[in-house]
Amino acid sequence: MNEKIRFVQGNEACVEGALYAGLEFFAGYPITPSTEVAELLSERLPQRGGRFIQMEDEIASMCAIIGASLTGRKVMTATSGPGFSLKQEAIGYACMTEIPCVIVNVQRGGPSTGNPTHVSQGDVNQARWGTHGDHAIIALTASNHQDVFAMTVDAFNLAETYRTPVILLFDEVIGHMREKLVVPEKGEIAIVDRLRTSVGKDVDYHPYLPREDGRLPMSDFGGDHRYNVTGLFHDMWGFPSNNPRVVKDLLHHLVDKIETNVGAITRYREHHLENAEYVMISYGSSTRPAIHMAGHRREKGERIGVLELQSLWPFPEAMVREKCRGAKAVIVVEMNMGQVMRQVKACVDAPEKVFLANRIDGKLITPNDIKAVLRVIQGKGV
C-alpha cells in the first residue's frame, strides 16, 4: 500500500499539511468541530520532536503560539466559533508585532454557541475584522482535502513571508468529511523558512526596521539579539511610541505589506468558467454542490461555471471583477447571509447582477438550492 495515499478527514489533511510545512509547536483547546486537529497533533508532533500543549482556554492557546513563534518555531492553533472569538485580541497582537502564526478556524454555526456540530461559513467577516483597529489579514480556504493540505502549507509560507498571522477558514463539512489525500513528496511544494537577520552578534539589531523590500528579518528569542516586542505602537527598536509619525507609518506598513501584495496572495480555481454567462462564486464546502450543478448544466449546453475563491482576505477584487465581467448574472454560493456577496457587489462592474444562493440552517447547500435561485434569476419562476 502506498503510504502517501490516505483516506482522511479534512482536519487530518490540515494536520498533514502543517507537518509538511514544518510545524513545530501547537497550542490548543478542545472545541467542535476542530478538535481532531489538536488530537492528531498531540500524537504526531512529539514523534518528530515538536511540542504540543493543551492550554487552559482559547486565549492562552493563541498567546502561547505567539510566544513560541518568537523563539523561532513554526506555530499553529486550531479552533471553531466561540474559540475564534476568544482569540481575536491576541490575533491583533500578532498583527501588530508581526509574528508569524497560523490559526485554523473550522467554522460552525453561530452566533454564540450556535450550531456546534453543523456547517456554516459565518466567520468570513470576523476573520477580516474580528480584532479591533485597522489592520490587514490573510485568510485562505479550501473545498477538498488536497487543497486543504496545499492551503495549509501555503498559510505557513505566507505567514513567514509577510510576518503575519494567517487564518485558515475551513468549515465543518470540510473538517469532518473523509476523502482521498495524496501527501506530496518532500520538495514537491516549496517551503518558506523563517527569514533571520544577518546582523552579527554585538551589532545593533533593529527588529522593526524593514529592509528595502519591506521584509523584516527576525532574530529568535534566546539568540544573540535582545530586543523589545510590544503591542503598543513602536519604533524600529520595538520600543513604545505615540509619536504621530511613528504611529501613522507603522499602521501603513502593517496594512500595505499585505494589501499591496493582493495579487501574490490571491489563490483561486476555475471550474467550467470558460465563456460562462452565469458565474457562480463560492469557497469551502459550498463550492462542491456549485461545481456539481455547473457540470450537469454544461452537459446540457448551458454556459455556467464556478469561480472558487481559495484566498478570501485580502479580497481578490481585481480578479473577481475580471472574471465577472460581462456575466448575465453572478451568483455567490455561500452558507451565511451574504458575507462574500457584499464583497463581490462592491468590486464588480454590475453589482445589480450579483445574487445570493445561500443556506444558513446548518445543512450543506445543495445543487437544488442553487437551481432554485438560478430559476428566479432566469425568470423561470419560483
Add this chain to the structure above:
Amino acid sequence: MAVKDYLRERFFPHMWCPGCGHGTVLNSLLRAVEQLGLKKNNIVMTSGIGCSARISGYVDFHSLHTLHGRALAFATGVKLSRPELTLLVPMGDGDALAIGGNHFIHAARRNIDITAIVMNNRIYGMTGGQFSPLSGPGKKATTAPYRTIDNAFDVVELSRAAGATFVARTTTYHVQEATEIFKKAIRHKGFSVVEILTQCPTHYGRKNKEGDAADMLDIYKNKTAKIGSGALADDPSLLGRGIFVDRQAPEYCEEYGKILQAAMGEVGR
C-alpha cells in the same frame, strides 16, 4: 556587571510616578539576576499591561510586553518551546489575578519553570486608581467612591492551592530580603510566585490616607513580620513575609521531555 548593565538606558527616563515602588522591585530583581550570574541572552522577560508591565521595556533581556493578563500564557509558549531559557514574568495585581487569574492558576498547576512576580500595589494605577482583586474590602478607589466590598485574594494561599512549588512574599521596604527571595525563586525548578508589596502613593496611598511613599514604606516595615518570627506570633494582625512554600515536584517541561523521548522512541521502533 553593575546593575545598570542590565538596563536599557536608551529607554529612560521611566514612566513611573515619583514615589512608585516599581523601580525598587526592578532594582531588587536585577541584583538577584546579577548575583546569580545569569546571562542576559538566556533571560526572557514577559509582561502584561499596566504600570508593572512596563518593567520589561527597561531591562536588557529578551522582552515581550504582551496583553493585559496574558503574560503567563505567552511565557508558557516561550518556555515550552525553549526550556533552557529563564522566564521572568512580572505582573500587576489586576493583571495577574483579575483578567489573568485563569492563566495564573493553570501555570501554577502545571508547575512550569517560570518565576511569576506579583507586584501588588492593590490598585489599577495606569487607568487611574480603580480597585483590584487584591485591594480588599473597605478601601477607596475611583470605582469604589463609598468603599470596596470585594474580598481580596491571598496570593500565597491561592498560589499554594493552585500548585505553585515556590511561594514567597516580601515588600519594597525589605530590598535585600527581596533580592534573596528573587534569587531563590529564579533558582527554583518549577513555578515560583513572589508577591512583592509595592507602594502606589499616587492612586492608592492618597485615597486611602496612607500618606506618601515614605509613609507607605513605614507601613510595610511596621505591619509585616517574618514568618516564624516572635513578632508574628505575638501579633497575628501582621502580614507574614518570607518563603511559604518551597517543595520539589515534577516540572512541566521536563515531563514533556519524557513525552518526547517516548514518542520519538515509538517512531524509531
